Amino acid sequence: MISFKKNNTPKIVKPGPNLEAEARDWTKCPGCRALLYNKHLSENYQICPKCNHHFRLNSREWLRLLSDEGSFCPLFEEFEAEDILEFTDNETYVERIKKACKKTNANEAIQTGTCTIEGHKIAIGVMNFHFIGGSMGVVVGEKIVRLTTLATEQKLPLLILSASGGARMQEGMFSLLQMARTAGAIGRFQKENGLYLSLLTHPTTGGVSASYAFLGDVIIAEPQALIGFAGARVIEQTTRQKLPPRFQTAEFLVEHGQIDKIVERKVMKKVIARILSFYQEGWSSHGVKKNE
Amino acid sequence: MESKKMSNLLSFEKPVAQIQRRIEDLEKESQEKNIDLSVSIEQLRTELKLELQQIFSQLSRWEKVMVARHPERPKLIDYIKVLIPDYLYFCGDRLFRDDPAIFGAMGHINDNQLIMVIGHYKGKNTRDNIQCNFGMANPEGYRKALRLMRLAEKFRAPIVTLIDTPGAYPGIEAEEHGQSEAIAMNLREMFQLKVPILSIVTGEGGSGGALGIGVGDKIMMMEHAIYSVISPEGCASILWRDASKASEVAEKLKLTAQDIMKFKLIDEIINEPVGGAHRNHREATDSVKKCILQWLNQSEKISWNQDLLDQRYEKYIRLASFDHVKNLMKDIRSSEENL
Ligand SMILES: [Zn+2]
Numbered sequence: 201m202i203s204f205k206k207n208n209t210p211k212i213v214k215p216g217p218n219l220e221a222e223a224r225d226w227t228k229c230p231g232c233r234a235l236l237y238n239k240h241l242s243e244n245y246q247i248c249p250k251c252n253h254h255f256r257l258n259s260r261e262w263l264r265l266l267s268d269e270g271s272f273c274p275l276f277e278e279f280e281a282e283d284i285l286e287f288t289d290n291e292t293y294v295e296r297i298k299k300a301c302k303k304t305n306a307n308e309a310i311q312t313g314t315c316t317i318e319g320h321k322i323a324i325g326v327m328n329f330h331f332i333g334g335s336m337g338v339v340v341g342e343k344i345v346r347l348t349t350l351a352t353e354q355k356l357p358l359l360i361l362s363a364s365g366g367a368r369m370q371e372g373m374f375s376l377l378q379m380a381r382t383a384g385a386i387g388r389f390q391k392e393n394g395l396y397l398s399l400l401t402h403p404t405t406g407g408v409s410a411s412y413a414f415l416g417d418v419i420i421a422e423p424q425a426l427i428g429f430a431g432a433r434v435i436e437q438t439t440r441q442k443l444p445p446r447f448q449t450a451e452f453l454v455e456h457g458q459i460d461k462i463v464e465r466k467v468m469k470k471v472i473a474r475i476l477s478f479y480q481e482g483w484s485s486h487g488v489k490k491n492e
Numbered sequence: 493m494e495s496k497k498m499s500n501l502l503s504f505e506k507p508v509a510q511i512q513r514r515i516e517d518l519e520k521e522s523q524e525k526n527i528d529l530s531v532s533i534e535q536l537r538t539e540l541k542l543e544l545q546q547i548f549s550q551l552s553r554w555e556k557v558m559v560a561r562h563p564e565r566p567k568l569i570d571y572i573k574v575l576i577p578d579y580l581y582f583c584g585d586r587l588f589r590d591d592p593a594i595f596g597a598m599g600h601i602n603d604n605q606l607i608m609v610i611g612h613y614k615g616k617n618t619r620d621n622i623q624c625n626f627g628m629a630n631p632e633g634y635r636k637a638l639r640l641m642r643l644a645e646k647f648r649a650p651i652v653t654l655i656d657t658p659g660a661y662p663g664i665e666a667e668e669h670g671q672s673e674a675i676a677m678n679l680r681e682m683f684q685l686k687v688p689i690l691s692i693v694t695g696e697g698g699s700g701g702a703l704g705i706g707v708g709d710k711i712m713m714m715e716h717a718i719y720s721v722i723s724p725e726g727c728a729s730i731l732w733r734d735a736s737k738a739s740e741v742a743e744k745l746k747l748t749a750q751d752i753m754k755f756k757l758i759d760e761i762i763n764e765p766v767g768g769a770h771r772n773h774r775e776a777t778d779s780v781k782k783c784i785l786q787w788l789n790q791s792e793k794i795s796w797n798q799d800l801l802d803q804r805y806e807k808y809i810r811l812a813s814f815d816h817v818k819n820l821m822k823d824i825r826s827s828e829e830n831l
Contacts (some may be wrong), residue, residue: 279814282817287744338812338813339814342813344815345809367699368721368724369721369730372745373752374817375721376699377757377808377811379703380674381681381812384805384809387681387683390680391684407700408661409676410675410679411679411700413679414672414676429660429662429668434726436664438661438662441664443664448667458670458673
């Protein structure tokens with residue numbers, strides 16, 4: 201797991217004593233320091249209209265953006281993390297989970313279920329970076345394995361949106377093994393000709409990028425997203441080399457042939473729907489129903 | 493017991509240095525003066541063995557990390573020479589380059605049993621170390637490993653992977669060439685190989701770079717090996733921005749063979765010679781060979797077709813699953829209540 205500077209979370213401007221109510225309506229852009237009216241920001245998919253800075257979306261916001269209204273059916277919500285290692289750093293892992301649940305109003309770093317995208321039914325998993333850095337422990341792995349199994353059984357296309365610093369170190373080897381479990385499940389799904397779309401958002405690194413995130417039949421990334429295996433700081437320290445410009449950005453990865461394309465947030469749903477309809481078209485013209 | 497000159501004594505091994513020196517002195521004396529001192533030498537050797545047993549039975553987790561990384565610990569090539577003496581090695585990923593951090597060879601473990609051994613190679617001296625990048629593979633290394641595994645499948649040769657790496661190489665080119673994709677692909681494709689796979693952590697099992705050749709029907713660890721989601725140094729610098737807290741963090745990560753066996757995440761622990769594998773390569777490699785032969789025997793019982801793949805898959809569906817953790821927690825709680 202890699203740590204990140206929190207420069208991407210929207211910063212609420214410190215309110216003056218009598219401006220409190222108004223300040224809540226404004227957000228300072230970390231990209232260009234412009235003051236943005238929250239209403240305009242949300243109309244613009246949480247992207248700064250001045251400098252194109254992408255504010256992070258949580259899993260609920262992504263689901264709202266991608267799925268047809270009211271179509272999301274949550275699944276596997278019953279799984280909650282266990283502190284099997286009895287891990288404590290500055291706080292206990294139990295405490296850390298509790299705080300994350302409260303902060304995100306979710307019980308883990310991924311939401312899974314089914315939904316439709318412009319009418320195409322799919323199995324969907326959306327990670328939430330705000331939950332302990334979107335790290336993958338047993339529950340994240342379990343939900344992905346179950347979601348993938350469901351997609352295999354019901355012959356649904358699978359979409360997983362990643363936003364993660366990697367494996368969750370507080371669960372030790374249990375976390376590491378989720379890389380193998382998720383990759384194995386996705387392998388089975390793909391062997392049955394299941395279509396897996398992997399959507400990489402800022403950031404997707406470590407154990408998540410080196411397992412299910414990079415196994416997509418089609419891999420799509422958000423502009424400027426940080427994507428890679430090792431942390432930039434570690435690479436710099438190990439190699440004593442200066443990192444090339446835009447190293448490990450989505451743009452860098454497209455250039456190096458590692459991902460299919462970069463898609464802007466405002467057309468993301470459209471692009472995914474198109475891929476899904478191509479897929480369905482290909483199969484239905486041969487008399488096989490893949491999704492509807 | 494082989495009495496080997498130790499040039500790299502770990503701090504907790506210091507108490508045995510004195511006994512070792514006395515043995516060497518007596519041996520020298522007996523040779524020079526041509527007198528029989530075998531009784532006193534034997535006595536000292538027993539003393540040495542007891543002292544080592546004592547020390548190595550109560551190593552802290554951080555001390556285990558030190559042993560697992562010991563520069564004189566047997567390396568991949570030492571194992572290959574003993575396991576498959578008639579070995580033939582293969583090179584390259586057919587895409588970019590041959591990565592010396594991954595080495596793979598095929599040969600006979602006994603008269604009629606062909607196997608493929610693939611592992612990380614850390615190197616045996618400084619020049620070696622640098623050449624094979626201290627066992628830190630690039631994407632081409634993982635791709636080479638997968639290519640050799642597929643070759644093994646074609647030869648109907650069971651695969652043994654020997655894990656010993658600090659991790660996958662964190663480099664600029666590694667990222668450009670798709671380190672993530674290469675590891676992910678191995679994890680996925682190792683589920684599809686229709687020959688039995690045994691994975692043994694012989695030294696350092698460093699996160700994704702270790703697991704990248706570590707999906708198997710059986711997973712074993714050497715007695716003083718470690719296997720971890722992140723290096724203690726890496727974990728310490730994330731949590732406290734202070735890599736020097738690594739020894740403290742090693743305790744938290746529960747990364748020893750004994751911890752991981754207790755968690756039921758591996759199938760077997762392979763015993764090491766008294767005082768660790770670095771003190772007696774022959775005994776260590778023989779003990780690995782014995783375990784592989786036993787495993788090969790068991791592997792005959794299942795047909796090498798879809799059944800094998802289904803069994804492997806089922807293993808990983810259970811392994812480190814939510815139910816696995818729940819059951820472990822229940823066991824721990826009930827054993828605490830019984831105390
Ligand atoms: Zn801006």
